[in-house]
Amino acid sequence: MTPVRAIIAKELRSAFVSPIVYVVSAVFLLIFGVLSYLAVVNAGSQAVRLMQLQGAAPQLNLNDLVFRPTFYSLAIVLMLVLPLLTMRLFAEERKLKTFELLMTSPVGVHEIVIGKFLGVYAIFLGLLALTGLVPLVLSFYSSFDWNPVLTSYLGLALLGGLFLTTGVLASALTENQIVAAFLSFGLLILVWLLGGVGVVLGDTPAGHLVSYLSFIEHFDRLVRGLVDTKDLVYYACGLVLMLFLAHRVVESQRWK
């Protein structure tokens, strides 16, 4: 077994004996359930109104009425929930001094960082897969375009990856798990708000740059079913940058 796989296995084991994963999963799935329920009810009442106006059964677009708003809300929920999955990764190792074991074993810091990230990423993908039940069930009762749903899931998977790598970085910066969680909330909300700043700056080069830095517009296109290389590059770069920074931070702690 390679060190990275050993670290992934250990992270999964540790995650599932702590209550955090269960609480986070339960809350996350509950919120997702409520969000999709509200979206479906809302779509239903719109359908009734349209029927009264037109007198005939309307062509309802589930993609616009249900999935898109649900996935947008889900992105925000992820921003609040995922830092809780990453907060302990490095903070706890340092607090409990097991960090010394990792750093004196013949594994590279990059392997430790990647192993820890992939461990939580696997948990997150599992959760995301569970949310797939909602479109699956809806597909039995109604027809919709699967394409934007699938690209939305791609978007969520990438967005979640970016949030988790940010969390890994935050956890590497401190010994305190609460501080790590707040640090990643803060970072993510700042990057999110850059979208708003971009809008304020308007159609200027600075405005474009700032908007590009926020994950909003990249997520937005994927949710609308558009797969653009530009957006994929954004996520890839973001992920690699965060992991690289986490690597530097972990490495630098040895020098203090």
Added chain:
Amino acid sequence: MIEAHNITKRYGDLTAIERVTFTVAKGEVLAFLGPNGAGKTTTMRILTCFMPATEGTARVAGFDCFEQPVEVKRRIGYLPETPPVYQELTVAEYLTFVGRIKGLGAADLRRGLDRVVERLSLGDVRHRLIANLSRGYRQRVGLAQALLHDPPVLILDEPTVGLDPKQIIEIRELIKSLAGSHTVILSTHILPEATAVCQRVVIINRGRIVAEDTPERLSARLRRSEKISLIVKQPPADLAARLRALPGILNVFEATDSGALLLECALGRDLRDEVARYVVTNGWGLLELKTVSMTLEDVFLHLTQHEEGLAGGSQTQAAVQIEEPRNL
């Protein structure tokens, strides 16, 4: 096997260790002896590549700790000051994880696991969560972790801290059994521990090496004589001279502050009985009579008092300082 050459480590303004130089031969067990804050952990962290030295070089098994850390790490088993255990895992799960990150294959891992479980008597707790183990068991799990991949070099930071006397003896026996086949450095702040298990002792204080010798020579130097402290109510003027004439007494000093006399006797002779009788029969009034043992603390006081004078001197000189009687 291990060579530290002029290693210095500064944490900001604080110099934790300064120009520490020593070598450990293959198969040797070396004790790093010093009070808390002396720089033992710092030195060990540098040797295990946990952190780089500010200055100087360290080599383990011929590999430079800074240039080839992975090669060094492969050859070292390290028990940090706090056993690096994951509470949420069982002993077997934990050791399996350690084996994997140390790069053991499945078969080696199984064999290594059985070996350390047997050696450290962990059989009963093999499938227990580490969170539920006592301090002594955790320490043993930490040691098992260091021994798991059968490294040629072992670095053990205070391996017997927090253990009960029976466990301490077991661990010391274990370390002794490693001598010859393994190169071991262990740190301790307990002098008898160093002398009990090690072939050589390095005494470190405030980040500097102040003495280095075999335990026999060191303890011989420390205990060249037995010392007795004596307080007499109405001492005759020539009491010191009279005592000196008693058989077995090598020397007599006057302690300036307490008015006590310090009698130095030949090694292995307890003259308290004779001295008491002598004082009482002469009617001088015996107030106090006790043996004075030279504690590690005394040694350090002693060594550090002479620190300035030592700056340019050799370590042999430092060791010689111990021989001189202490001026109470």
